[in-house]
Amino acid sequence: GENVEQHPSTLSVQEGDSAVIKCTYSDSASNYFPWYKQELGKRPQLIIDIRSNVGEKKDQRIAVTLNKTAKHFSLHITETQPEDSAVYFCAARPSVAGGGNKLTFGTGTQLKVEL
Amino acid sequence: DTGVSQDPRHKITKRGQNVTFRCDPISEHNRLYWYRQTLGQGPEFLTYFQNEAQLEKSRLLSDRFSAERPKGSFSTLEIQRTEQGDSAMYLCASSSLDRGETQYFGPGTRLLVL
Numbered sequence: 372g373e374n375v376e377q378h379p380s381t382l383s384v385q386e387g388d389s390a391v392i393k394c395t396y397s398d399s400a401s402n403y404f405p406w407y408k409q410e411l412g413k414r415p416q417l418i419i420d421i422r423s424n425v426g427e428k429k430d431q432r433i434a435v436t437l438n439k440t441a442k443h444f445s446l447h448i449t450e451t452q453p454e455d456s457a458v459y460f461c462a463a464r465p466s467v468a469g470g471g472n473k474l475t476f477g478t479g480t481q482l483k484v485e486l
Numbered sequence: 487d488t489g490v491s492q493d494p495r496h497k498i499t500k501r502g503q504n505v506t507f508r509c510d511p512i513s514e515h516n517r518l519y520w521y522r523q524t525l526g527q528g529p530e531f532l533t534y535f536q537n538e539a540q541l542e543k544s545r546l547l548s549d550r551f552s553a554e555r556p557k558g559s560f561s562t563l564e565i566q567r568t569e570q571g572d573s574a575m576y577l578c579a580s581s582s583l584d585r586g587e588t589q590y591f592g593p594g595t596r597l598l599v600l
Contacts, residue, residue, distance in 0.1 A: 475531065
């Protein structure tokens with residue numbers, strides 16, 4: 372089955388700096404890679420996703436890059452703000468033919484944006 | 487609120503008791519998922535439904551766990567003879583075949599087994 376590794380486990384940045392979180396996956400059949408933000412005690416919320424036919428996607432201060440050959444993808448947050456502080460999870464989903472619709476999540480990155 | 491809802495939000499039970507959780511997906515979402523999340527970890531897949539059919543179950547789902555989605559709308563997850571190791575957040579998510587399959591999560595049910 373799929374295995375997703377995520378680094379770093381904690382990340383502390385100064386307000387206004389950039390933050391980068393990296394994930395690797397094992398199943399070459401995976402073709403969909405969402406990123407979720409989870410604030411303490413709240414539900415995971417999708418912030419951006421990317422499909423395997425695209426190498427990069429941006430949404431305002433957030434971008435995701437995908438390297439299919441190396442089987443890794445990254446989340447980039449620019450101009451960080453205190454409200455970006457949360458736990459971020461990457462995930463991978465195989466193609467329907469490869470194994471259904473379940474998401475396999477990384478172990479999360481606790482991002483702290485300091486004033 | 488038209489998002490995914492879960493009930494109860496918190497449950498405390500004694501070891502050996504049975505518990506049942508409910509999930510109401512986003513209206514007209516035909517896929518419904520259950521995940522379990524323990525402290526400091528990402529959600530782990532348990533099972534998923536397409537309409538009323540349960541299409542996949544994780545090896546994590548022991549025979550003490552059962553899930554149903556009888557009419558293809560809400561779903562229930564029952565844990566029989568609870569154990570302390572069952573303590574976790576149980577998350578439900580739903581998605582639509584017609585809308586890119588993005589999974590939207592509910593607020594979760596936090597279970598504590600004493």
